[in-house]
Amino acid sequence: MRYGVISDIHSNLVALERVLAYLTKMRVDRYLCLGDIVGYGARPNECCELMRKLDCVCIRGNHDTAACTPGKERWFNAHARICIMWTRQILTEENCEYLRTLPQTEVVQEIQLCHGSLTEPDAYIRTAGDALLSLKAMTGALCLFGHTHYAEWYTLTERATYPSHYRAIAGGTLTLEKNVKHMLNPGAVGQPRDGNSQAGCAIVDTEARTVEIARIGYDIDVAQEQIRSAGLPPSMAARLLAGI
Numbered sequence: 001m002r003y004g005v006i007s008d009i010h011s012n013l014v015a016l017e018r019v020l021a022y023l024t025k026m027r028v029d030r031y032l033c034l035g036d037i038v039g040y041g042a043r044p045n046e047c048c049e050l051m052r053k054l055d056c057v058c059i060r061g062n063h064d065t066a067a068c069t070p071g072k073e074r075w076f077n078a079h080a081r082i083c084i085m086w087t088r089q090i091l092t093e094e095n096c097e098y099l100r101t102l103p104q105t106e107v108v109q110e111i112q113l114c115h116g117s118l119t120e121p122d123a124y125i126r127t128a129g130d131a132l133l134s135l136k137a138m139t140g141a142l143c144l145f146g147h148t149h150y151a152e153w154y155t156l157t158e159r160a161t162y163p164s165h166y167r168a169i170a171g172g173t174l175t176l177e178k179n180v181k182h183m184l185n186p187g188a189v190g191q192p193r194d195g196n197s198q199a200g201c202a203i204v205d206t207e208a209r210t211v212e213i214a215r216i217g218y219d220i221d222v223a224q225e226q227i228r229s230a231g232l233p234p235s236m237a238a239r240l241l242a243g244i
């Protein structure tokens, strides 16, 4: 089985379409999405509608929750809050219901999916110490997470007390070893923050026992123009090009 893994789309339809075209070309059988379909970008309804059409196991991110839950925006900084309020206004009732009813975690073929961390859905895994808590809570060999918008992975061998960390800024292939726990973030589709502006995604191949992270270039200027014309904060357009 080959799974196409995407996360943190953030209403960036241009990036989403480009990544899905790449994953289709790479012959994935099914999709896994780690949350944050909306927030920041200018095409929330179109992104929801595309996701609803896919054969995809999808979980809910903190921006998906906030877009459909009045009051939740106060947990975000000023610019993110403006985007959440704008998204809430423009989302159709059907798309809001879709986001609201997504689960917070899922397990597919023993692969665990979470948005932030396994122990706390909104917590960020930013360090090996953060990753250790989730690695210890894992029941299988592979956990996929998002939320930080960094493409990277952590591994913990049976004897190790501390995880190893690999940053896949330009992509990379993780081989799933026996008796090792692996946590992998495919990077963000719609708002990468690791200094590489290219969209992130991954392919899990359960037979080859590999997870390949790819970085895909897309028309950033089109996504930027959509953000500006929607009247969203200009910093949301600028950061796409900087990859921050």
Ligand code: ZN
Residues within 6 Å of the ligand: 008, 010, 036, 061, 063, 147, 148, 149
């Ligand atoms: Zn996000």
